[in-house]
Amino acid sequence: MTTTNSNSNTQVLVTGGSGFIAVHCILQLIEAGYKVKTTVRSLNRETEVRDMLKTGGVEACDRLSFIAADLAADANWVEAVKGCTYVLHVASPTPLKGYKHEDEMIIPAREGVLRVLRAARDAGVKRVVFTSAFGAVGFGHKARTTPFNETDWTPINDSIPAYQKSKTLSEQAAWKFIETEGQGLEMVTVNPVAVAGPVLGPDYSHSIQLVQNMLFGNLKGTPRINTGLVDVRDVADLHLRAMTNPAAKGQRFLAISGESLWMIDIAKILKRRMGSYAEKVKAHNVPNWLIHLTALWNPTAKAIIPMLDQNMNATSEKAKRMLGWSPRSAEEAIVATAESLIQLGIIK
Incomplete structure (x- = not known):
């Protein structure tokens, strides 16, 4: 998207600015001429975010400002949304390892989105x-x-892993809020499959770790696991x-x-594609x-058992038809992931 001056007075808040999808959203917003505010849990991460944008070819300068805000606390959210026409709520509590109860993931995800929507x-x-999943x-x-298409919802039952359950319940709570308390606030959700593409810094998604591993x-x-893939640049564009x-x-x-x-x-x-x-x-x-055998002692193997032989195909026909969205191929996304890991010196 090219820079247009008509956007230069419009401010957008991007939550969780150091995240993989969020930093690509900031990149494209700046390129399109918007003013951007972003939340980070600690202002110590400002340099890291600016460095990632530089890797992506953008000097954000004064078009980007930072505010410390945490999804788990009320502080600073009023200040964060002030003066913003739009909010891209990309921040999400990361999947916890070794949690004792699924509520440790579900409650922060649900409360976090409601906090942002209220503000x-x-x-x-x-x-x-809202970046759902x-x-x-x-x-x-x-x-x-x-x-799968947009009319499908993950059913809430005991067989659903906590992370997916947290994504489902937080999105459902968000839609309910819009309906009952939104007072005209508009919402759209983007539900990406596994996100690949150019890594700009140390903060990246699980799908990137798969390619890295x-x-x-x-x-x-x-393993016989099936997954949809999408390039992070196309997720930001959407x-x-x-x-x-x-x-x-x-x-x-x-x-x-x-x-x-x-x-x-x-x-x-x-x-x-990647040679030596x-x-x-x-x-x-x-x-x-x-x-199944490895799962007896290995928690990672245990976690993937429900995914074995499951066809996870989905369609983006709606985004293409309604929004003119045109994503790169999955192969391009995979190659871009590998090339960026090489450029960052992670793969030698």
Whole structure:
């Protein structure tokens, strides 16, 4: 999106500015001429965020300001949303390891989004774009052949992992708030699948770690897991489209590039495209019985059992039709991930 002066008086708040998706949103907002305010849990991270933007080719200078705010506390949210026309609520409590009860993930996610929505409503913000997740759409369903779409919701039951449950319940609470207490505040949700693409700094997503682990040779083979993929640059682009397009009001948008892939497909793309950097990548399937066996002592193996052989295909037909969204291919996203890890010196 090119810089236009018409945006230069419009201020946008991006929550959780040091995050992988958030920093790409800030990058594109600055390029499109907006003024951006971003929340970080600690102002010590300002330099890191500015460095990531520089890696992405943008000197934000005075078009970007920082405010310390935490989703778990009320402090500074009134100040954060002040003067903003739009809010991109991208911040999300990270998946906890070793939590004792699922509420440790669910309550902060739900309370966090309600805190942002209340502040936005009270400040007269026009629209909030809330980054939800495919986790609120496509988990816990019976096996199916049709792709998931925006009408699907992850059912809330004991078989759903806490992280996906937190995504589902926080999005449902957000829609309920808009309906009952929103007082005209508009909301749109973007529900991305696994997000890949150029890493600009140390803060990145789980899908990036998957590519990294493959390149490091940490995986002895590929479990039979299926996942949708989307490039972070396209996720950010979808947020900007959802922010300003009148038709997006009150809608959910799934973000996926093409068809979902099996992990072995990702391994094969790395082998084919990344030359000697991919020599440790194992492009063969690990049998399910071995994962079940490993799960007896390995919590990571245990966590992936419910995903084995599940087709996670979804469709972005709605975003393409309503918002003119046109994502890069999943292969391009995977290659961009690997190339950026090489550029950052993480993969040698």
